[in-house]
Amino acid sequence: MARDQSKPTGDDKKIGVSAPSYQQSGPEGLPACGDFDIRIARDGTWHYRGSPIGRKSLVKLFSTVIRRDEQGDYWLVTPVERGRILVEDAPFTAVECEAAGAGRDQVLRFRTNVDDWIEAGADRPIRVAEDPVTGEPSPYILVRDNLEALIVRPVFYQLVERAVEHRQDGTDYLGLWSKGRFFPLGRSP
Template identity: 65%
Template sequence: MTEKETGDSLSAILKQIEGQKHPPVHLWHPENCGELDIRIARDGTWYYLGSPIGRKRLVKLFSGVIRFDSDGRYYLVTPVEKIGITVDDAPFQAVEMFREGEGRDQILSFRTNVDDFVIMDADHPFRLEIDPESKEPSPYVLVRSNLEALIARSVYYDLVNLAGEETKDGEKRFGFWSSGVFFELGLVDDIFEK
């Protein structure tokens, strides 16, 4: 986790976010052109025909035209083509976290594996899923539209280290603040059961 005492890091991240230009894939409605043997693994690695795509610029190009549709599928979309791809979990991975401020006043932001930046707030919330069998957590942050980033395990541990207790509706909840929003990790009694 990167942390600075001044507003310099937040200003730099805001400039990065302003500079992020993604094509308006949500406005494009081409015909489905089939499937392409591209797979995004849970760790964020992109594969073509079973081999990792080693050129980061190509991955970043593809990541700019990915869309998640109401049919529960991911597609690479251009004005004239819509091609299905396989995504094991989420299309992005949050690989670095930045913190500005402390407690209720803190602002948390993330860099993804394709160098997109996102500030966690009401429009870009945190979500946590717990596997019912393994009890493994899968934490996410919304990056854009309905595209999420799986938060890398080391980054998630940094996030958990910032967590504290809040009381809501008479119950103690464990979570953290970002951009004036409290994001829950769970009920204190459930997390710290004896």
């Protein structure tokens, strides 16, 4: 028996819209409209048909209906249709960071490019991926439901300035505390 598409589920409350799963197809599910000609650049700029979307309110609206499936594909999912979009790196960027408190009690808050505020913690971890060729770090924070924000370079430098040494799993790291959890940025020299 198919779920009534008009009734919100508990997951819908996380993003503030009633959106059925992007994985549904067929007569009971959402029609897949193929690929939408939308691209999110590494710097967080949204493009439609090759041109930047200049209306921030439209980007904010689209950002509330983006999903990522198990294969790593990104989708815009509305109550009536879904379409795949291209994301060069992460669908969001973390463009500002505020810190309150100190040590293990410190709380790091990040503002995304769509003006959402998120706090780093066990439910929203910070991770740093390293390019295997160049060794360049790419820091991320989880925004929601398998969607991350790339922490922009100036904000990452601010985090590095706040970093402390901590031994974890037998290795010395430079990293940050937020909400009682330590997030390694890299190995201590």
